Amino acid sequence: MGIETSCDETGVGFVQGGVLLGDALASSMDEHARFGGVVPEIAARAHLHSLVPTVHLALERAGITLSDVGAVAVTAGPGLATALHVGVAAAKAYALALGVPLYGVHHLAGHAAADTLEHGPLPDRSVGLIVSGGHTSLLAVRDLVRTPIVHLSDTLDDAAGEAFDKVARLIGLPYPGGPSIDKAAKLGDPTAVAFPRPLTGPNDDPLGFSFSGLKTAVARYVEARRDPGVSTEDIAASFQEAVADVLTTKALRACREQAVDTLVIVGGVAANSRIRALAQERCDAAGIELRIPPMRLCTDNGAMIAAIGDLLVRDGARPSRPDFSAIPTIELTGAQLAA
Ligand code: KG4
Ligand code: ZN
Numbered sequence: 018m019g020i021e022t023s024c025d026e027t028g029v030g031f032v033q034g035g036v037l038l039g040d041a042l043a044s045s046m047d048e049h050a051r052f053g054g055v056v057p058e059i060a061a062r063a064h065l066h067s068l069v070p071t072v073h074l075a076l077e078r079a080g081i082t083l084s085d086v087g088a089v090a091v092t093a094g095p096g097l098a099t100a101l102h103v104g105v106a107a108a109k110a111y112a113l114a115l116g117v118p119l120y121g122v123h124h125l126a127g128h129a130a131a132d133t134l135e136h137g138p139l140p141d142r143s144v145g146l147i148v149s150g151g152h153t154s155l156l157a158v159r160d161l162v163r164t165p166i167v168h169l170s171d172t173l174d175d176a177a178g179e180a181f182d183k184v185a186r187l188i189g190l191p192y193p194g195g196p197s198i199d200k201a202a203k204l205g206d207p208t209a210v211a212f213p214r215p216l217t218g219p220n221d222d223p224l225g226f227s228f229s230g231l232k233t234a235v236a237r238y239v240e241a242r243r244d245p246g247v248s249t250e251d252i253a254a255s256f257q258e259a260v261a262d263v264l265t266t267k268a269l270r271a272c273r274e275q276a277v278d279t280l281v282i283v284g285g286v287a288a289n290s291r292i293r294a295l296a297q298e299r300c301d302a303a304g305i306e307l308r309i310p311p312m313r314l315c316t317d318n319g320a321m322i323a324a325i326g327d328l329l330v331r332d333g334a335r336p337s338r339p340d341f342s343a344i345p346t347i348e349l350t351g352a353q354l355a356a
Pocket of ligand 2: 124128149150284285316317
């Protein structure tokens with residue numbers, strides 16, 4: 018059983034031997050919309066309300082009962098402290114009551130593991146691009162649970178998803194910004210505004226990311242609004258194109274530098290239709306295999322946490338100490354926290 022409560026989604030999933038048996042998701046997204054972002058206390062209260070019903074719905078979909086559960090995995094970090102605590106407390110209660118081992122896992126390792134549910138085990142070596150609301154990193158990945166994950170680069174400022182959310186707000190599109198920009202951009206011209214491609218100059222870190230300057234460029238453009246012929250959809254499409262261009266250029270460069278032939282893109286922003294399409298185009302041209310989880314497994318969910326838990330169990334990992342706590346800010350170096 019995997020439990021995910023790091024942000025505004027209450028996710029529960031059941032995975033056995035790399036196969037997703039069933040999962041369920043409850044979201045407090047609508048309750049945050051009028052604040053323009055996730056309110057941690059509201060998210061935590063919503064997790065508390067939704068957790069047990071979500072467990073039961075996931076059990077029903079998986080066609081199993083609680084007595085079939087052999088281990089519990091839970092997101093221990095990173096995420097919102099208030100939200101993480103609810104999931105960790107619930108996971109401890111289930112593990113104790115069922116007498117099964119408990120694993121505190123890293124949320125981002127879960128995002129990567131989500132891909133294995135669709136495409137099978139990862140190859141011996143791959144490059145991972147994690148793009149979520151809070152993180153943007155290029156990673157050298159080997160075995161997800163055995164080998165330390167090496168960061169090739171991390172964003173210097175905003176995460177890609179954060180940029181989508183902030184830009185959506187700037188141009189008057191509803192929260193969450195990623196899906197609204199994706200939708201609006203389908204009606205816009207990606208070449209309407211030539212937004213900058215941050216950190217792509219000759220003296221810049223070739224794998225480095227920065228999105229706050231791009232966000233400011235959109236803000237300046239919106240303030241000035243010189244060209245009445247440019248629509249909100251055009252701005253959305255042009256911004257999205259800049260992000261897709263930078264992410265895919267750098268991810269492919271990382272593959273070349275690491276001499277690997279598999280790129281795995283995960284996290285909420287991997288649900289973006291333009292990023293998926295451009296990555297596919299560029300990987301095809303470079304002879305690199307592209308793996309991206311199906312859209313519903315890109316954004317936060319319980320299946321991905323069950324997936325990483327299942328990998329740990331099958332690898333014989335030692336369970337986490339029963340007194341472990343959530344760690345709201347924790348860098349990704351491995352699948353398990355609080356071992
Ligand atoms: O991984 P995730 O669900 O939660 C975190 O761990 O942060 O990612 C959420 C982020 C949000 O910033 C959201 O706007 C973005 O993923 N997102 C998208 C799309 N769907 C979700 N960004 C761009 N295009 C999308 N279709
Ligand atoms: Zn996430």
